[in-house]
Amino acid sequence: MINYDRILIRYGEISTKGRNRNMFVDKLRRSIYNVLNEFSGIKIESTRDRMYVVLNGADGREVTDRLRGIFGIQSFSPAVKVNKDIEEMKAAALALFLKHFEEGKTFKITAKRADKSFPLNTDDLNHEFGGHLLKNVPNLQVNVKKPDINLQIEVREEAAYLSCETIEGAGGLPAGSSGKAMLMLSGGIDSPVAGYLSMKRGLEIEAVHFHSPPFTSERAKQKVIDLTEKLANIAGSVVLHIVPFTEIQQLIHQQVPANYTMTTTRRLMLRITDEIRDKNDGLAIITGESLGQVASQTLESMFAINDVTTTPILRPLITMDKSDIIDISQTIDTHDISIRPFEDCCTVFVPSSPKTKPKRDKVRRFESFVDFEPLIAKSVEGTERLVIKPQSRNENSFGELF
Amino acid sequence: MIYLDNSATTKPYKEVLDSFMKVSAEYFGNPSSLHEFGGKAERLLMQARDQISQLLNVKSNEVFFTSGGTESNNLAIKGTALMHRKRGTHIIITGLEHASVRETADQLKELGYRITVIEPDSMGIVHAEDIEKEITPETVLISVMHVNNEIGSIQPINEIGEMLKKHARVIFHVDNVQGIGKVPLDLYEAQVDLCTISAHKFHGLKGNGVLFIRDGLRLSPLLSGGNQEWKMRSGTENVAGIVAMAKALRLTMNNKDKHLSRLKSIKTYLMEEAGRIEGVTVHTPENNSAPHIVNFSIKGFKAEVFVHALEERGIFISTTSACSSKKSAASSTLMAMGIPEKDAKSAVRVSLSYDNTKEEAEVFIQAVKETVIRLREVMKS
Known part of the structure; x- marks a missing residue:
């Protein structure tokens, strides 16, 4: 059984804030830390335009609930980290998908390739993973406009991330970043x-x-x-x-x-x-x-x-x-x-x-x-x-x- | 003493009594009084409400304090019936309900409401589709208990809630007096609009209960007066009892996390061992039953004879539900399940708490065996 091991956090507005960016990211990191500090084991990793809360066994649902209220988060997704190996990614994608799938649900793939050295481009990714799911899940239908499940694949420098849902954040700017x-x-x-x-x-x-x-x-x-x-x-x-x-x-x-x-x-x-x-x-x-x-x-x-x-x-x-x-x-x-x-x-x-x-x-x-x-x-x-x-x-x- | 009548009432926890004493002695102010002393009592009330709402996973403005299970059931049913009488006058209950639901429905019947009673199957379980068949545009309320008080069968509350999504106007009341702290129930997930719990069934004190009323739902109050509980239930709040109830619920939930599997194993032991005794029929179903209630009949004896025989050995069990056990009528739940009256009249109920031990269960089983032998000899001679 595949389990979410991290939560991917998108910054939204602060990612446009030129030189102040580090300060904003730092403030956001601090607010997330403040709200989650009672969960021992949790780790927060930040990169240029994403932050990851690594759960280390903490209750994902509880963490998700708390993240909803934090300013400076545009949206977030429970995610799985996998190596950038196509076969490994496919296996994980299928396992994750099956966790959400019920008979009759439609899907689409939203791929994003931030690491341009990755052999498959966005279209290839869509095609490859869409095909893999269609082959392995009987009677599965694609619906690009209004899918029930949107499987997101992000290929980044360090690894690839898979997620099936996007939760809207509270928006705004991180606490204390404006004085x-x-x-x-x-x-x-x-x-x-x-x-x-x-x-x-x-x-x-x-x-x-x-x-x-x-x-x-x-x-x-x-x-x-x-x-x-x-x-x-x-x-x-x-x-x-x-x-x-x-x-x-x-x-x-x-x-x-x-x-x-x-x-x-x-x-x-x-x-x-x-x-x-x-x-x-x-x-x-x-x-x-x-x-x-x-x-x-x-x-x-x-x-x-x-x-x-x-x-x-x-x-x-x-x-x-x-x-x-x-x-x-x-x-x-x-x-x-x-x-x-x-x-x-x-x-x-x-x-x-x-x-x-x-x-x-x-x-x-x-x-x-x-x-x-x-x-x-x-x-x-x-x-x-x-x-x-x-x-x-x-x-x-x-x-x-x- | 071995106390095995926890579905009738439980022994208050010592910590609960301590809270009750301290609040009664030191914070006896009226929460409605303007002065700071009243303010303290009001803070206690708010804190109790917050704690109970967190333990029930609901919002604090959905927790209403009452005098107990009977009042909560009356308020849920009559309050709904009166408030929504223009929309319809049809109410559905089940054949498993506690007297405080049954008799309330009967009273409304006399006032011109139409009452439909859904009978359970032979396992003591009602089915969502049987309920759905009876729903008409006139139906305003459906009341189903979560855990039956006599045999412990668990009703499919989630399925009924799911079915009621198609009938959004029907209000759904669940009597959870026996289930709380023993069988999990997510009120939001199960689409429950009203839910009854009672403090003395989870080691709190008699005279305190809660009615959960879903945010936005309106009921007619039964008690008018000083507009306490957002006008839903007038009368000066029993602050000490309410604080004690909040503590009892917290301790019970803690015990559930720690001891539920032990409770289940004691119950399984009782079911198996009782079933092996000659002439004993176990009525509690193996599946879909609560971890703390075992009901069985002993062929040839009136239940009360048996209760008294065990009492001599310091073991306390009951005939049917405590509220009706003084009358010699047969268990209404067992009758509704289609069990012959003669067997129903010889049914006894053993009900556990997290404080009971395996050793007590063993002593009990041994006592039953010996009592059966002894009574049979008496009857023969």
């Missing part, structure tokens, strides 16, 4: 999705959450930890900064007219996040804003809030509809956490009628009567830094109970 940004994580549906999409483009994220006890509860904080954990499942680990925000919120409440408290709150959150970004060498701030969704997300509002920094603010959801955002939140498993009904710092102090079109100059003037600086410094100083690991690896506080 670091701070994600403002409220606990709602949008911000984890914004974080996820940023990670997909290779950003390393550190989450920032504002905590206002006793106005917001420990459960609201736990909720954010749980959300971060979901993101850590993808990234390997994610830093979460918890900012004490109570005093600032109270001061805002006393000093700023009710319909502008929301604008000022957002401005101060942005400023604090920017300072934390600076301390942690980030280059951008990510938010879950979607244009027009709520009062703080009108263009006027963004204009007034964005005023406090020149750091790039990335808004991956800006043009997305709520329903599309919800769909993504469900696929990344954050939706059910996000809808847990706890107050967060954005909902506790919401005035009954926040300005949907705040004026920048007005908010600047209101703030000019108060000195927020000492409190901002204090908040940044008192920020708690947690390193959140993927779910299964987290310290479990109720350990012995389960």
Whole structure:
């Protein structure tokens, strides 16, 4: 019985990245390693445009499941490595094919010859292997357009690889290959999705959450930890900064007219996040804003809030509809956490009628009567830094109970 | 004491009781309470749900906590019947089902539903094609148990699921109370929509069970109130019992990985040795039967006489299923298999757990032999 002994990984987009390529490949290799490191025996081999996870007896199905979520992989295929000997390849191709074949299924051969010194060219390969299967499998039919089984043969310098299925990867760029940004994580549906999409483009994220006890509860904080954990499942680990925000919120409440408290709150959150970004060498701030969704997300509002920094603010959801955002939140498993009904710092102090079109100059003037600086410094100083690991690896506080 | 009545209930694992005690004593908060103490209880509940869903290979939002097998079966059947009554009022069950399925169906019959009962073959197994013949556009639910509680026969759940692909509107409920931890069942692969398990059958505590409800499927709740369990089952959660159940399931699955082959060999031993005793007919089929249930009749004795005779020697077995064994009626499963009433009335059930040993099985067989001889002499004189 022939068994898959490796998984062939195709890079997709990164294979076009000229001189940065080594860095990209290296980052991808690292993310794969992070996700698979509990499988002992696994080896990762990389070549110019392919990577191979050599299973060494690890459970192929489990490994496949984990690979699905890794950014920077275009597609992957469980594969068998054979010597570049035509007879040996034929025997392996037939054995592999029979593993997938059932009466009535059609097939085609997709051959690729990267090693130009190999005696058979692509057409020869198709012909030779197609013929071999047709001869040995009774009643087998070819279907070039919509085959049930696509037997892929890649002849490379070092060996030939055979596989029968191609699994789509998560796409995007490898984690951390685009630098670091701070994600403002409220606990709602949008911000984890914004974080996820940023990670997909290779950003390393550190989450920032504002905590206002006793106005917001420990459960609201736990909720954010749980959300971060979901993101850590993808990234390997994610830093979460918890900012004490109570005093600032109270001061805002006393000093700023009710319909502008929301604008000022957002401005101060942005400023604090920017300072934390600076301390942690980030280059951008990510938010879950979607244009027009709520009062703080009108263009006027963004204009007034964005005023406090020149750091790039990335808004991956800006043009997305709520329903599309919800769909993504469900696929990344954050939706059910996000809808847990706890107050967060954005909902506790919401005035009954926040300005949907705040004026920048007005908010600047209101703030000019108060000195927020000492409190901002204090908040940044008192920020708690947690390193959140993927779910299964987290310290479990109720350990012995389960 | 040799306890061989594990299909009636199992002995709670010590570790399970420890969890129950600790959660009851230290985390007695109501998960719905806003304060941090309630929050802790809620975390426990979530963690238990995650663990159980992982062990069952399903999503955590598909695990609903109930008070046990009877409630889960009632919720699955009545909940489906009520929710989908406009689509149809026909329900199919099998002649092998536990009373909590049978009687639920009877109750719905009184409310105007049409119930079809599919009878098993002489091996105690129902067939997908027999079920398919009865499906009409009115059919909303099919309920089939995975492992029969009286004789241990395994029903072809995968085949029935496969057949139901052609009848996508029919909801498929599986009572897996006896199968869990003993006979593997991939709920997704078998196209199962609803699945019942009960904690005290796998060394958890009485009063806890799960109904798996496939993501997206809607049922009418039986208990209305505070909207716990996503409105599917109101009532303050039994957090301690649920945590204990999560642990029991984990330990059971571990034991399955380690001891399943031993369990199988003990069962084979019991089947073979019992079959050699004069006047004994083994009802549990050799193939397609669970690794922990052996059912046999001893000609000429009422089952309960035999149960009591063994009890004197500290060996505990049962007549038919525990829930109906107090009535002197013959086993409904055996009757459905076409076994004569007289034989059915002398049938006893031996049911194992991973804790039972080969030595216990040997003591049991020896006791049966001696008891048969002794009782025969009593009857003669």
